[in-house]
Amino acid sequence: MAMLDLIFPFVVSRMIDDILPSRNLDLIFMVAGGMLVVYLLRYILQYTVDYWGHVLGTRMEHDMRRDLFNHVNRLSFNYFDNTKTGHVMSRLVNDLHEISELAHHGPEDIFIASVTLLGSFIILLNIHWPLALITFAIVPIMLIFAVLKNKRMRRAFMEMRIKIADVNAQAEDSISGVRVVKSFANEHFEEEKFAVGNKNFKDAREGAFKVMAEFFAGIHLFSNLIHLSVLVAGGIFIYNGQMQTGQLVGFLLYVSMFMQPIRRITALIENYQKGMSGFQRFFDTLKINPDIQDKKDALEMQNVYGDIEFDRVTFNYGSDQKVLEDINLRIRPGETLAIVGRSGGGKTTLCNLIPRFYEVEKGAITIDGKDIREFTQKSLRENIGIVQQDVFLFSGSVKDNITYGNIEATEEEIIDAAKKAHAYDFIMNLQSGFNTYIGERGVKLSGGQKQRLAIARIFLKNPAILLLDEATSALDNETERIIQKALRELSKDRTTIAIAHRLSTIKDADRIIVLTEEGIIEEGSHDALMAKNGEYRKLYESQFREDFIPSVTG
Ligand code: ADP
Ligand code: MG
Secondary structure, eight states: OHHHHTHHHHHHHHIIIIIHHHTOHHHHHHHHHHHHHHHHHHHHHHHHHHHHHHHHHHHHHHHHHHHHHHHHHTSOHHHHHTOOHHHHHHIIIIIHHHHHHHHHHHHHHHHHHHHHHHHHHHHHHHHOHHHHHHHHHHHHHHHHHHHHHHHHHHHHHHHHHHHHHHHHHHHHHHHHTHHHHHHTTOHHHHHHHHHHHHHHHHHHHHHHHHHHHHHHHHHHHHHHHHHHHHHHHHHHHHHTTSSOHHHHHHHHHHHHHHHHHHHHHHHHHHHHHHHHHHHHHHHHHHHOOOSSOOOTTOBOOOSOOOOEEEEEEEEOSSSSSOSEEEEEEEEOTTOEEEEEOSTTSSHHHHHHHTTTSSOOSEEEEEETTEEGGGBOHHHHHHTEEEEOSSOOOOSSBHHHHHHTTOTTOOHHHHHHHHHHTTOHHHHHHSTTGGGOBOOGGGTTSOHHHHHHHHHHHHHHHOOSEEEEESTTTTOOHHHHHHHHHHHHHHHTTSEEEEEOSOGGGGTTSSEEEEEETTEEEEEEOHHHHHHHTSHHHHHHHHHHHTTTSOOOOO
């Protein structure tokens, strides 16, 4: 393409100096025919470069996005505890786009600019070397201007990117928390917070556009001055009979062509900056390994009885403060163990260690006598069902959310699971039954309804081990009774660990332990613990007094 572009000025100068004076009309048509062929070829080339260049970029972006998503998807809890969702999103969307832009425009720009520069440089020298030398003497001044301004422009654009990231983060935070915002009637406060970031972004943009305008107007002015100098100097050469008219016209056209790459390269520098910093972030994320990985010869967990044992387990979340220290605990197959204790005592943490969401620091957890680190994480987690503290549902239909427990479940199995979870009746009363859209995170359902869907999805999963984390807090009595019933059915024949603050709901557990910062301080049946007159009894009696105050601990 670049080479073909170099032909036209040559043809123009030959036309003026040789062909027109010869007054040969046939020759003019022949030249025109030749140029038509050149233009057709150029059309094909440009089409190819534009289409396949972008296709190349798009496919790269597609593959990188897939790899990055798959990678992030498999990172451990620890990564997500310490990462902002907004950051991951911007890596998946903006960064990758900028990388792909650089990947296909970069080589193209460098290649085209080099050919154009070198070609027009050689041709200019050939046409009239004294005039060429005069031209090249002026061009460096313009290059220095371009480089200096470009540096400022880059800084201005960097500033802009930082400011737009702030706007994104602010918007994400406010909008995802919109229900809290409204409950505090703090819309005005949020608007003011947002306005600050938005104004900073506007200011940064205005600054960037100022530098940009200076740059482009300046470049244009330089280019005009160079053309003017060539015109004057060339005019003098012609006046003295040292140059022909066509030569000067051709020369001027090549000078214009010589200027083009400077713009291209400026754009390239901008793309390079964006693309490379995105590339860096891309690789930084890919380099993060999941904290918890399967052993090379990890086993598939099969035919689980559900005999769980904690053997001198110690754990902390990275800081020095031990959350669990030297815990010994055995839960027999089919047993229901209840854990109670003040908030922050480590109940949730203890449960999170069983599916290996976090790795024990010292000691070991075994299931059916085998260290859980011997199993693949996939098979381990397939055998554990968890009803979490705050139920998370995906935006989609009721059915989508229940089938999440077993993607291959049949229609009857889904209905059966819904019935066992005491969810069938309310589902049938929804506008479109199982196909009702439940909104983002299930906002269109009540707390009790969400919980029953979560239970139905575990019925479908049918695991040997069940972890219930405060599944019954903050519900009205009637709903709680129904959910208790569903949970009792769910925990039948499964090893169950249940955490609850409402002590009345776990009275009929096989065994109860009291877990605090000091470890397991009491253990036994409800009656035995009441008789012991210790911590459990204190917890129980304080709750009995406050029975009508809704539990909000967690
Ligand atoms: P409980 O469920 O008994 O209320 P948790 O197991 O949730 O208690 O928390 C035990 C302790 O661990 C608390 O001090 C809490 O601040 C801390 N903790 C819980 N989750 C994390 C986490 N993801 N990162 C760091 N510290 C945590
Ligand atoms: Mg908890």
